[in-house]
Amino acid sequence: MNEAQILSEVYSTLTSLGYGFIDAIPPHIYYYIKDNRDKDYHIKVDKNIPFEEQNISDEALSVIAELHLRYFCNSETEKSQIERLLEFNESKASEELIKNIFKK
Amino acid sequence: MSKWNHMKTIPIYSLTDEERKEAIKEWAEGNEHLEKLLWNCYNNGIETAGCHYGRSSYFQIHVNDSNDAVRRMLYKAKEIPKVQVLAVMEGHNPRSGPTWYEPSLSFGTFSIAEADQDTLFNTLNDAIEHKDEITPPKEDAFGTMLDIHEFFKNKGSSLMFRVRKDAEGKFKFTTELWGRKGIEEYCDNLFKKAGMKKSEEESHLPEWVIEADDYEELSKKMTHFRDVVLDGWNLEAPTEITDDMTPGEKALIKRKEYGDSEEGQRKLIKYYESQIPKTPLSISIKRRTAYLKRRIYSKTMRFARRVLGLYDDKKKVSNERRGEER
Numbered sequence: 001m002n003e004a005q006i007l008s009e010v011y012s013t014l015t016s017l018g019y020g021f022i023d024a025i026p027p028h029i030y031y032y033i034k035d036n037r038d039k040d041y042h043i044k045v046d047k048n049i050p051f052e053e054q055n056i057s058d059e060a061l062s063v064i065a066e067l068h069l070r071y072f073c074n075s076e077t078e079k080s081q082i083e084r085l086l087e088f089n090e091s092k093a094s095e096e097l098i099k100n101i102f103k104k
Numbered sequence: 105m106s107k108w109n110h111m112k113t114i115p116i117y118s119l120t121d122e123e124r125k126e127a128i129k130e131w132a133e134g135n136e137h138l139e140k141l142l143w144n145c146y147n148n149g150i151e152t153a154g155c156h157y158g159r160s161s162y163f164q165i166h167v168n169d170s171n172d173a174v175r176r177m178l179y180k181a182k183e184i185p186k187v188q189v190l191a192v193m194e195g196h197n198p199r200s201g202p203t204w205y206e207p208s209l210s211f212g213t214f215s216i217a218e219a220d221q222d223t224l225f226n227t228l229n230d231a232i233e234h235k236d237e238i239t240p241p242k243e244d245a246f247g248t249m250l251d252i253h254e255f256f257k258n259k260g261s262s263l264m265f266r267v268r269k270d271a272e273g274k275f276k277f278t279t280e281l282w283g284r285k286g287i288e289e290y291c292d293n294l295f296k297k298a299g300m301k302k303s304e305e306e307s308h309l310p311e312w313v314i315e316a317d318d319y320e321e322l323s324k325k326m327t328h329f330r331d332v333v334l335d336g337w338n339l340e341a342p343t344e345i346t347d348d349m350t351p352g353e354k355a356l357i358k359r360k361e362y363g364d365s366e367e368g369q370r371k372l373i374k375y376y377e378s379q380i381p382k383t384p385l386s387i388s389i390k391r392r393t394a395y396l397k398r399r400i401y402s403k404t405m406r407f408a409r410r411v412l413g414l415y416d417d418k419k420k421v422s423n424e425r426r427g428e429e430r
Contacts (some may be wrong), residue, residue, distance in 0.1 A: 010175075019350040020380030023351075024200070032413055059407065059411075063408040076202055079392050085393055090401040
């Protein structure tokens with residue numbers, strides 16, 4: 001998956017979320033996503049279904065996570081929750097890496 | 105997030121001298137040209153509204169009595185590679201800081217080459233510093249952005265104007281309607297008279313476009329657009345809240361009732377959040393962060409920052425080859 005396709009998935013996700021999210025992002029960043037996306041690549045995103053249950057790539061969700069951390073958080077509690085989850089994912093990823101080394 | 109760099113705008117005039125020095129240092133994100141630009145704006149009464157140094161940097165200002173300097177900045181902007189100038193006519197998000205509702209002009213570049221980020225800031229610095237050497241002509245494409253900005257600033261139009269130059273030197277001037285769905289037909293009729301056509305590109309917002317092969321052609325077309333639209337626009341800013349408005353539009357009207365005190369701003373943010381349509385991402389923190397249980401961690405987040413054009417590590421930036429393009 002290339003960057004343009006990832007941005008296309010991010011754009012589809014943002015437009016499905018609509019106001020309250022799109023207008024939380026600085027306009028330059030919004031237009032960067034819009035202009036650099038692959039206009040021939042589309043995914044359908046339903047704002048009423050949790051993202052983890054939809055066909056959105058991990059790469060695109062990482063970009064959404066970065067936007068979430070910077071612009072969508074409503075409170076410090078939410079920011080801390082995101083940072084905790086990322087740390088947890090980091091330690092899980094390290095464990096898997098170690099397991100795989102020893103499997104070989 | 106640091107004390108000064110936490111994505112909310114901080115009015116620079118509200119800071120002490122010491123705080124201002126600290127804040128400008130942080131806002132410049134290690135770029136000396138951006139730091140100089142921030143000081144130049146402060147010393148010349150140009151109110152800055154936001155900035156970013158990275159792949160695709162930008163610099164945002166509120167226009168007040170510094171129109172001469174701003175006009176020079178607009179005139180010089182065509183020298184910036186892959187330049188983009190935005191006129192944001194209304195704020196949309198009360199959470200972004202106490203001046204959220206004010207219109208702004210924004211200069212940026214779509215280039216990812218580090219040298220071009222410096223060119224962006226240096227060009228704007230030149231425009232502020234060399235007052236007597238720069239005389240913008242009457243017909244000037246980017247200069248019309250200031251006329252458009254001044255006309256629309258209290259009209260509640262929900263329009264966003266954008267002019268940009270691509271790598272081949274061709275130009276696009278677009279306008280998007282970010283709210284006020286009810287006026288789409290009115291805009292369509294007026295903008296078509298002014299030489300625009302409805303954009304064929306897929307966009308979730310109504311968009312109109314003017315294209316030009318060079319700056320001279322763009323100047324003629326934008327001057328015509330300005331003359332027709334500023335003469336023909338007869339809509340006033342809405343004063344009553346209606347159901348079809350965006351949360352930001354409703355907040356703009358509600359602001360008059362709540363005022364701009366700290367308490368007023370708090371009430372307004374609460375009101376704004378209550379107007380955001382409910383989705384799984386807006387219900388609870390647990391629901392809002394559930395998607396993060398996928399394989400998202402530091403490596404993917406670094407990749408995400410790179411994709412968005414946000415520099416992660418300034419040391420890595422200095423190792424990138426100058427002039428490197430995608």
